[in-house]
Amino acid sequence: MLDEKLPDDVAKLRPRKLRLGPDVERLLEGVAGVEVDPKKAGQANGLRPKADSVNAARRAGCGQIEYITREYCRCGHYLAGQIEDEYLAWERNLAETHERLSTEADRKLKPFRVMALAALPFLIWPLLYPVLFDDFGSLTTWLWMLPGIAIFGLFGLIQAIVTAELNDSAQALAAASFEQFLTERIGMPSN
Numbered sequence: 035m036l037d038e039k040l041p042d043d044v045a046k047l048r049p050r051k052l053r054l055g056p057d058v059e060r061l062l063e064g065v066a067g068v069e070v071d072p073k074k075a076g077q078a079n080g081l082r083p084k085a086d087s088v089n090a091a092r093r094a095g096c097g098q099i100e101y102i103t104r105e106y107c108r109c110g111h112y113l114a115g116q117i118e119d120e121y122l123a124w125e126r127n128l129a130e131t132h133e134r135l136s137t138e139a140d141r142k143l144k145p146f147r148v149m150a151l152a153a154l155p156f157l158i159w160p161l162l163y164p165v166l167f168d169d170f171g172s173l174t175t176w177l178w179m180l181p182g183i184a185i186f187g188l189f190g191l192i193q194a195i196v197t198a199e200l201n202d203s204a205q206a207l208a209a210a211s212f213e214q215f216l217t218e219r220i221g222m223p224s225n
Contacts, residue, residue, distance in 0.1 A: 088216050091117055102216070121215050128210055132203040139200045143193060150189040156182030 082099050083090035091102045094116055096109045107113045160178050163171045 086220055088220060120219065121212060124215050124219070125210055128203075128207050132200070132207050135200045135203050139197050142196050146189055146192050150186060153182040153185035153189075156180075156185070 083101050085092065085099050089101050089103070090099050091113060092099050093107045093109070093111055093113060095111045096107060098107060098109065100107050100113055102113070102117050105112070105114045156178050160171065160176050163169070163175050
């Protein structure tokens with residue numbers, strides 16, 4: 035079979051250009067180097083994710099958008115490490131924000147804690163009166179508790195208002211997960 039001579043016109047035949055579906059051609063374009071129509075050469079590759087997708091990450095080195103499930107960018111850089119670094123920075127930022135809110139709340143509540151100490155005589159005197167004087171005391175003695183209760187109630191209300199943002203931060207820090215990071219990073223630009 036190899037010894038057969040082919041006619042001269044067979045050598046002049048050009049091979050047909052094989053046309054596959056557009057998706058297959060785009061897939062093979064990046065892998066096998068299939069030729070692309072010059073009209074379509076300027077268009078973006080449809081196999082890359084959109085920039086505002088949860089599954090997308092912009093590579094810091096080359097600027098290309100890749101799927102976060104890929105371990106390496108198409109240019110060869112380690113993409114998984116970049117995503118992990120972004121997650122750790124996000125988590126560290128949550129912890130720093132919580133720490134800052136904690137110190138700020140402590141600073142704001144310090145004068146109110148001293149004021150709350152002013153309520154102690156109003157609460158202790160009616161309780162000590164029966165012990166010191168062997169008398170249960172009159173109603174006016176027990177009414178002395180009302181200012182102390184009012185002061186502690188006001189302090190509790192102020193503390194609840196001041197620490198509301200701190201409590202929200204603590205909840206966000208406790209519930210921080212990689213999935214939450216992925217949904218929140220859509221709005222923040224990737225490096």
